[in-house]
Amino acid sequence: MSKINNKTIKDYLLGKTTAKEMEHLAEWLAASEENRKEFFELELAFHLGKNNQAATSKKIEEAETKLFNQIKDYEEQKEYKGNIHFFRYAAAIVVAVLLAGGGLFAYLYQSAEMITVAALNEVKKVVLPDNSTVWLNKGAAISYADNFEGNERKVNLKGEALFKVTKNAEKPFIVSSDGASAKVLGTTFNFKDQAANGKEVISLIEGRLEVTGLNGEGKVILQPNQKATVSKDSKTIRKENSYTPVDAVWHDNMIPFSNMQIKEIAHILEQFYDYKIIVDSKLDNKRTYTGVIERKKDIRNVLDGLAYTISFHYTINNKEITLKTIKDNMKSTCKK
Numbered sequence: 001m002s003k004i005n006n007k008t009i010k011d012y013l014l015g016k017t018t019a020k021e022m023e024h025l026a027e028w029l030a031a032s033e034e035n036r037k038e039f040f041e042l043e044l045a046f047h048l049g050k051n052n053q054a055a056t057s058k059k060i061e062e063a064e065t066k067l068f069n070q071i072k073d074y075e076e077q078k079e080y081k082g083n084i085h086f087f088r089y090a091a092a093i094v095v096a097v098l099l100a101g102g103g104l105f106a107y108l109y110q111s112a113e114m115i116t117v118a119a120l121n122e123v124k125k126v127v128l129p130d131n132s133t134v135w136l137n138k139g140a141a142i143s144y145a146d147n148f149e150g151n152e153r154k155v156n157l158k159g160e161a162l163f164k165v166t167k168n169a170e171k172p173f174i175v176s177s178d179g180a181s182a183k184v185l186g187t188t189f190n191f192k193d194q195a196a197n198g199k200e201v202i203s204l205i206e207g208r209l210e211v212t213g214l215n216g217e218g219k220v221i222l223q224p225n226q227k228a229t230v231s232k233d234s235k236t237i238r239k240e241n242s243y244t245p246v247d248a249v250w251h252d253n254m255i256p257f258s259n260m261q262i263k264e265i266a267h268i269l270e271q272f273y274d275y276k277i278i279v280d281s282k283l284d285n286k287r288t289y290t291g292v293i294e295r296k297k298d299i300r301n302v303l304d305g306l307a308y309t310i311s312f313h314y315t316i317n318n319k320e321i322t323l324k325t326i327k328d329n330m331k332s333t334c335k336k
Contacts, residue, residue: 116143119159123251128155132173135162135251140193160192162248165207176214180230180237183210189222190248203227203244213237246271253295259288262310266323273299275316280324283312 008024117126118141126134129148136142140159148154153173155163165173167186175182177193180200187207193200202211204222211228212219217237220228227247229238245256246268255272257265266277272295289310296302299321303314312323 114143115146116141128153130166130168130171130173132166133164135248137161137250157191157193160190160250162188162190162251164188179214179232180217180228181212181214183212184208190244192247198232200230201227201247202230203242203247205244205248211237243268249295255293255295256291257293258290260290261286261288262312262323265289265306265310269299269302273302275299275319275321277321277323280322282325283323 117124117136119136119138121138123138124136126136126142128134128144129146130153132153134142134155137160140157140161142155142157142161144153144155148171151171153168153171155173155175157175157177161175163173163175163184165184165186165188169185173184173186175191177191177200179193179198180202182189182191182202184207187209188205189207189209190203190205191200192202200213202209202222204224204226206224209222210219211222211230213230213232213235215232215235217230217232217235220237220239222228222239225241225244226239227242227244229240230236231238243264245258249255249272255268257268260268262283263279266279269275270277291309293302293305300316303321307313311326313326314324315322
């Protein structure tokens with residue numbers, strides 16, 4: 001498939017796509033790497049422009065009107081062949097209006113003031129001007145000033161990213177998405193912008209974090225092993241306790257556990273694999289373990305590695321795994 005309907009693009013950007021349009025769009029994106037890259041550039045330009053502080057509601061409305069009028073006019077031209085290159089031009093108009101006087105989107109053209117980095121098909125590591133480190137999950141993007149001038153270090157985010165922020169008490173570090181912002185002095189946290197379902201999930205791993213909903217949801221302070229979920233639909237912000245290091249496993253595929261009992265480790269594994277794990281009561285549940293497990297596709301490989309340290313035997317029955325003592329397993333084998 002080499003063509004894409006302009007209405008499909010428009011509806012997607014406005015969040016109004018039908019199931020049929022999404023199917024059409026998915027087929028077109030799967031057709032070639034060029035299609036995916038072109039469309040991703042457009043989407044990033046359109047949405048990241050909205051995150052910029054210069055983008056007032058009036059400017060956004062004006063920009064969107066210009067974009068969609070251009071699409072309509074172009075559709076009426078007989079020579080139109082469904083070429084997505086037109087949308088890059090239209091997206092440039094949007095960004096120019098939204099960011100008037102500021103730096104622009106890196107994929108469309110370079111600016112001396114703003115830098116935008118995106119991760120397409122793999123996790124990408126980025127070192128910021130203050131030596132803070134960001135890991136971008138697949139499909140995520142950030143934009144920031146190339147020298148962090150002023151009294152704050154501001155980063156706009158689309159998608160999911162893990163931040164390890166360099167401490168600077170005099171210059172707060174602020175990450176913003178469409179629906180939430182996180183303000184820190186120096187810390188490690190995971191920020192997941194779930195624009196599709198109207199939620200932002202921020203998980204604190206180290207340090208202290210102030211999370212604010214940008215649509216009237218309120219503000220919370222997070223301590224390590226706490227996360228905040230900001231819901232734009234219900235206008236709420238919820239804080240809960242959680243073992244937050246597991247939220248950042250995507251960046252290196254290593255599952256950490258610290259001073260945990262076997263039942264707690266089993267619960268963590270259930271989050272990554274589609275299995276229910278039952279721990280036999282005869283296993284030593286008072287002993288704790290600290291270490292990391294490499295996340296592998298087959299849970300059997302993970303359990304085999306754990307068994308060397310914790311000393312257990314496991315059985316798998318459909319989607320249920322039972323962890324037993326080796327002694328009990330030997331007895332069961334002898335009876336057979």
